[in-house]
Amino acid sequence: xxxxxxxxxxxxxxxxxxxxxxxxxxxxxxxxxxxxxxxxxxxxxxxxxxxxxxxxxxxxxxxxxxxxxxxxxxxxxxxxxxxxxxxxxxxxxxxxxxxxxxxxxxxxxxxxxxxxxxxxxxxx
Numbered sequence: 001x002x003x004x005x006x007x008x009x010x011x012x013x014x015x016x017x018x019x020x021x022x023x024x025x026x027x028x029x030x031x032x033x034x035x036x037x038x039x040x041x042x043x044x045x046x047x048x049x050x051x052x053x054x055x056x057x058x059x060x061x062x063x064x065x066x067x068x069x070x071x072x073x074x075x076x077x078x079x080x081x082x083x084x085x086x087x088x089x090x091x092x093x094x095x096x097x098x099x100x101x102x103x104x105x106x107x108x109x110x111x112x113x114x115x116x117x118x119x120x121x122x123x124x
Contacts, residue, residue: 006039006047025054032063040072048081059091066097077108093122
């Protein structure tokens with residue numbers, strides 16, 4: 001239910017679900033799609049922010065293709081979500097998907113030079 005609400009942009013439903021003790025924010029589907037991964041679209045950046053406030057969020061989880069939330073928001077051009085993820089000390093910017101692609105490689109042209117530079121800097 002949480003993944004579906006995240007994907008569809010239903011922030012009020014996401015808020016209600018996150019209040020429940022039996023909802024696991026990191027639970028993935030059979031394809032490895034977690035709530036943070038499902039929320040990765042420009043219209044859902046408020047949901048990404050809400051999910052990142054959860055204590056037990058694992059921001060580096062990968063789906064079955066090796067994609068992370070950071071890779072997907074970079075590709076989608078979600079600059080605010082990229083910035084929110086980069087603000088976390090536990091974000092791993094060096095992870096690669098099944099094709100050897102990093103979040104930096106996936107940056108959409110709508111991501112500003114400053115955010116791309118920050119992402120590249122975090123890669124080491």
